[in-house]
Amino acid sequence: MAFFNATLNDQLYVAETTDTDQGFAAFLLPQPPSNQLEGYDISQALTDSTLNGSFILSAYTPDLETKEKTDEFVKEALKLLGTGRYIIWILDITDFSYIENTIFMTIAGDGSSIIKGVPIPLVHNISLQIQSGMKLTATDDSISLGIKDGSAKILFVGPDAPDSNITYAIEGNIPLTGKYRGDINFSSFIERGSLSNDFNWGFQMLIPLENNPNQTAKSEYFPFASGQFPSTTDQIGFDIFIDPTDVFNQAFNRIDSHSIIEQYNSRRTVFNFTGTNKDQSETVLNAFYFTTLGSTIQLIPVGNNNNGSLQARLTFTNGELYSANAHQKHFAPEGDFIVTIDGASSDTAIPLQCGLQGTEFFNVQPRVNGNMGDRLRFITNQPAYAPVYPLPISSPVTAPVDPNASLLNTNYQTSWCTITPGDQNNTPSYVAQPKGSALFSNTQIAASTLLEHSTPNFTFESNDAVLFPMLPYAAIQPDDGNEGFSKTEIENFEKLFVSQIRKQNINSILIDAQIKAKQEYLKSTDAASDIGNNVTTPSGLIANLLGSNNNPIWNAIYLAQNQKTSQSSFEKMYFEDPVEDLVQAFQTSDLFLVVTNNEKLGTTDVDATGAKFHNKMFIGDWTMEANTGTENKYNDYNNIIIVKGKKGKLYDPNDIENSLVTNWQKWTAKDTFAAPSTLDNNGTLLPPDDAQLVIVSQWIQSYFEDAYNQTDTAYFGNFNTIAQDENWTGILVLRMDISGLPDNLTGILSGVRDPAGFRAHHLGINITPVEKGSNGPEINNPSSMFGLIYYNDPDFIQQESPQPIQPNLSETYDFVLLNLKVLFENTAVKSFQSYAQLTTNNYFGTPVDHMGTGGNKYNTMILKGSLQFKGNEALYSLNTDGVNTFYFDNPAINKIEISNVNFSTLQNDPSGNIISNFSINGYWDFKELMIPASDDDPATDFDILSFGNVEGADVSNKGLIFNNLLINMVSPPYVPGQTEQLPKTMTFVTSQITFDQGRSTPRSNSIYVNFALNLQGLTQGSSDSPPSQNGYLTVITDLKVSPIDGSSWVGLTYKLNMGTPGELAGNVGLTSTLLIAWNPTATNDGSAPAVLMGITLPGTGGGAKLISLQTVLKLSIGQIRLTYDTNKSSFLLMFTEIALKFLGLLKIPPNGSSLFYLFGNPKSNGKASGLGWYAMYNKDSK
Structure with a gap:
């Protein structure tokens, strides 16, 4: 079966790509073949000089889906190759236009050797050299490189290259299948010191660097391991794969993949640790990670015999441009590294510190006593660049920041890691506690009163998805210049970027572990009693x-x-x-x-x-x-x-x-x-x-x-x-x-x-x-707490003498909390201040006309809060501070002088409503009524209202003293955090009012003094319930008055002791009730005052003028009249046409009637005294 297969252009033959292959391998003929074949195997393609073809290798695959595209690819490639034979690596498979895009290795016409070597650039100051003269041999799936004349080698060259006398290789391989297709593969030994000093093995982190055209970023190098110990000349073995077209492993980089294994398998340029040094000793790295106790650890790279682990290796990462065409370089670890530590002699886990703080660490099992040891598993090509540094303060005037943007991105890259167990029976665990706030619990020393450091930890079960940054800090060298990070920048970078990402990513694992652990715990028998x-x-x-x-x-x-x-x-x-x-x-x-x-x-x-x-x-x-x-x-x-x-x-x-x-x-x-x-x-x-x-x-x-x-x-x-x-x-x-x-x-x-x-x-x-x-x-005392309540009504202006704000003008009564300040320190109230205002536009049905001195246009009183302590009990109150005077445009009332308002809240409402009372105390200053002057007589006192200032005076603390006049306020329950104002209902309540007659100030010529009256209380009525319906007889007075019938009315009732009628009444005293009432809505419009004097007689009912005597006799009375004797300064209450009726029929005496006069003591000098009376009989004339 052919290895290189025909395409839509008969000059181009391409290696088949399966699921296990990465990269592109092709065989290109300079001329169309005389005999068109389906394909060629590797040996034929390499050794058949008649074909004179070249090999094209790249990590990237061209688009050959159509004949047009394939023909174009062949055309451009032939322009570049000419008539020679080459193995070429194309960095950009879509662009053959410039020579720098291609690495040429010239081979002999018969394909037997390399006739012109090639330097392959890797990183700054390090290249790979395949020397001329190396023998080429075809295998089933590769082209091998070997010795031909004994001098050709594969070696590193350049100012920073390791010693070529140590690192050279005399044989190698170019695999044409698998994930390393097109790579140059060879084995080598590199000195430990060179890995540190030349290759810079370790990690990089970068931040922006502004205003420097010669440097694209500012970086810090975090060395991975020592270049000196155990020995700087240790020759560490590597199995090396280099793809000249993908030195930094970007072609198949799966950074967005959730699979660690997929990312690992995508690499094409790697230095795989073999696990042994040239002297056959085990490779051990003195890593720059350390424990929370300050001890450094050793890492053993997992070699070829990895038993399912990921073979440890090093890969190139490109750093910032720091001068013309010069980039920083680093050699980042990847794969599994076994943790061990000098002196470890037991299976006790060691606390491997994650960053700069000893309160965050992994408990890992080192390799000891046959225990395989937990592993640090690194994966390269992870984010290393903080595009925004320093982090800007939040401000509405700065450019918006995307909250979903990653703290680090992949503009520059480094290695991240995870922890994997070496033994499934010993799972690593993770501990993280706030810096300066480590956890403490009881010590194992029984008699000790001390607490020892406690490390509750969570099982860390790594998966194939989660990685996190974890940098070694043991060899870090802060730089206060521009070459590297300063000490502050190192600390900030770890704190703001590295540790945050690490914690976030680790949490995604721990949360699942916690859920699982909780489920298992709840099933245990100990859960109920623990x-x-x-x-x-x-x-x-x-x-x-x-x-x-x-x-x-x-x-x-x-x-x-x-x-x-x-x-x-x-x-x-x-x-x-x-x-x-x-x-x-x-x-x-x-x-x-x-x-x-x-x-x-x-x-x-x-x-x-x-x-x-x-x-x-x-x-x-x-x-x-x-x-x-x-x-x-x-x-x-x-x-x-x-x-x-x-x-x-x-x-x-x-x-x-x-x-x-x-x-x-x-x-x-x-x-x-x-x-x-x-x-x-x-x-x-x-x-x-x-x-x-x-x-x-x-x-x-x-x-x-x-x-x-x-x-x-x-x-x-x-x-x-x-x-x-x-x-x-x-x-x-x-x-x-x-x-x-x-x-x-x-x-x-x-x-x-x-x-x-x-x-x-x-x-x-x-x-x-x-x-x-x-x-x-445990804490046996209250926590140490502090706090502040600081509320101000939006309209309230804080000042030394608080002034009211505009109340709700549509309401008769209104209450507003102006401010509330409560300072808490040491779990106690340190200071308290509050002001509120109570608006009262009406008293007893009479609208307020205005306030007195120090008042305001809102008819509003300021209440001030206070705090007193009775032992350990805090007593809060809200009261007025000073006198508030309200004047009225009413013929009966001059003013009400409020000496105190006390606020209180009731606690027994079953519905949960908030019920409060304003208890008002003060002086009720009534007007001194007078009979107007006439042509013959001067104005005469007729003071039936009795209490207050004399006519023309306006002195404080004058009048009828009252207490516990209430304004009741009801609101629905308050819900913490509500944003709507509580509705409230405020009601003027007189049912609990009391009067202090002993300290009140009646006027000297008043009826209260003259008749030695005893104030009984306050009474009120509406237009539908005039005084007559309450049994009061109207007393005719010398004072011209306006009627109060048909209007609401307010009155004071007095007890009038009229003596006793003797045995006929069973020694029952003749005590009457006197009513002084007025119309609260009347105004001073020049008309007669709307006042009324009424009386109820003992033994009468329903306003009748009959006094019952032993049920069979009734004393009838005609007219009742009140007059004032100016000569004797005394009131006279006259009862006329008094007669005795027997069984309601017989009048005794039949031919006359009697008059009855009740008068005060004219020599009382304005003080209450006993009453006097006399009677006169008038016989009817015949």
Whole structure:
């Protein structure tokens, strides 16, 4: 069967390509053959001088699908080849136009030898030379290179080439089948020192370099292994394959493939380790990886007898252009390298450090005592270039950044790795803990009070898909110039790029392992009784782990705890049964976790099953809850959780670029946790949107900037100090929902006009001391917490003497919370400030006309909050501070002077409504009514309203003192985080009003003083229930009045003691009730005042003028009149036409009637005194 088969052009014959072949191999005739054959085998093609054909080799396959394309290919190839015989390698199979695209190796006419050698460029300063005179021999599937005259060799040449006296080969092969089709294959030995010094074995990482036309990037070289030890002259054996057309293995590069094996098998230029040195000793590399204890490790390249492993090898990677036509070069490892370590004598795993921090490592089994040893498996052609460095701060004025863009790309490439087990019974495990926050648990020393480092780990079961970058740092040499990375750049590159990608990729494996381990654990008999083992970090963060230390089940991650009293149990804020993504996030070595969605936090329903987030925490009587990711809107976020476990300033106004909050690319698991869930215009919660990561970062930056610019340093100082403390570690929740207030203040929620802004500015959790307990570390005291509630109504301007804002003008009564400031430090309330306003436009049905001195046009009073401590109990109150006076345009009322308003919240509403009362105390200043002057008489007092200032005066603290006048306020239950203002109903309530007669100030000539009245209370009625329906008889007065019937009315009732009628009434006193009532809606329009004086007589009912005496006798009364004797300064209450009726028929005496006069003490000097009375009988004239 022919090897090279005919094509659509009879001069071109092409090797068949199967699934196992890579590359292109063809045999081209300079002239059409005289006898057309179906094809040629390799021997005929090589040795038949009559054919005079050439071999065309390339990693790339031309398009020969049509005759036209095939003819064109032949035409261009013949132009290049002429009449000579060659083996040529075409770098660009589609372009034969320039000689530099082709590597020519001239062969003899009979194909027996190479008659003109060829230098094959590899990397800068290193080429491969196949010397003239090498013998060519055809095999079934290759062309072999061998000795002909004893001097021709295959060797490396160039300034950086290894010593040709050591590395040369005298035989080789050009395979024409398989994955290495067209390669030059030979075996060689290369000195260890040359691999390090000339080939630069190791890794590269690169960042942009601007303003330097001679250098395309800035790189750092990470040496793979020592070039000195064990010996710099060790000659390490290699089986080498070189494809002159694909030196950097790009032709079949499967970087997008999920298969590690596919990527490995795609390489065409490789230096495969044979596993032995020239002296037949085993090849051992003193690698520059190290353990967490600082010991370096050795790596043993897996050689030819790999037993299913991937043969270790080195491949070329192209670096940056650093001068004209000169690129940096590196020799990157690929395949399996067995881990071992000097002095290892047991099967104990060693902690192989992953990067620069000792809290992230793999527990790997070294090769010892027959154990095969775990392997580092490297794959080349992985991303090595950070296109954006330094990472820009998030800013609305900078160019947008694609949040889905990879941190590293393949503009330049290097090796990544994974860990594979050497023995399936010993699986590697992975440990990652925050830097500076390693986990600690109980020591094995029984009597010790110390905690020792604990390393709960997770089984790392590698697969054929996941790789991660892991660089060796033991030999790194920082460069403060432009040749390499500075120390800071090395640290930043590892922190910002390498470790983040490594952690993210490893997590994808560990999450599956955790799920599997949890399923197995729950099936075990120990699951029901296992209380777990506690571990802690120096920041006081405690986690409870179930099961063994290998693949533990994270039962809980505790964030904070507190107790209501010293005797009560602790209430905790924690993640219960956390999902695997959250567990892995908390184990990140450079932990800076920003959480804006709740996808991985668990439900807040504590009665649900599965992962839960117990999201509430309290300080004192204030309760906050982190409802993360439920009410976010675009660029308006809340309940953001920040977990800081790394060194650095959260926000530094003097160095914003290096602030942790300014760039989302520095955040832990940002795609999983920091991408916010937001509400759309219909209120539907959308899935996390990583396109908003930049916006979130800008929002947080602005949040810290706003706090920094606050002038209220008493409240923001601690927050700003922590923000700029690079050593602070802990937890912050920004704009946290407030779910519970002190009982007496709950009602202020009804006055919150900006519910979206009514949140805690922050809640922080500081370092909390831990103690050793029987089950590991535990916290026996409340967590050290701090926080701030800082609410201001959008219209409120903070000033020394707070002024009210415009209330709801459509309401008679209104309440607004102006501000609320609560500063928490050391898990206690340090300071408290609050202002609110109560608007009252009506009292007792009378509209307020205006306020007095110090008042405002809104008829609004300012209430000030205060905090006092009674022992350990905090007592909050909200009261007016000073006097507020309200004037009325009413003929009966002058003003009401409010001396105090006390706010309180009721706690016993079964429906959960918020019910509050404003208890108002003050002075009720009534007008002094007078009988107008006439032509003959001056104006005369007729003071039936009794209390307040004398006519023409306006003195404070005058009038009827009242207490517990209420304005009742009712709102529906408050839902933490709600954005709509609570509706409220406010009602003027007089049913609980009381009066302090002893301290009130009645006027001296008032009826209250003159008649020694005893105030009974307040009464009211509507137009449908006039006083007469309540049994009051109208008293005719000397004062001209307007009627109050047909209108609402308000009145004060007094007890009037009229003495006793004697034994006929069974010694029952004649006590009447006097009513002084007025129309609250009347105005001072010049008409007679709308007031009324009414009386109810003992023994009467329904307004009758009959007093019952022993049921058979009734005392009848005609007219009741009130007059004022100006000479004696005394009121007279006159009852006329008094007569006695027997059984309602007989009038006694039949021919007359009596008058009854009730009068006050004219010598009382304005003080209450006893009443006097006299009677007069008038006999009817005949």
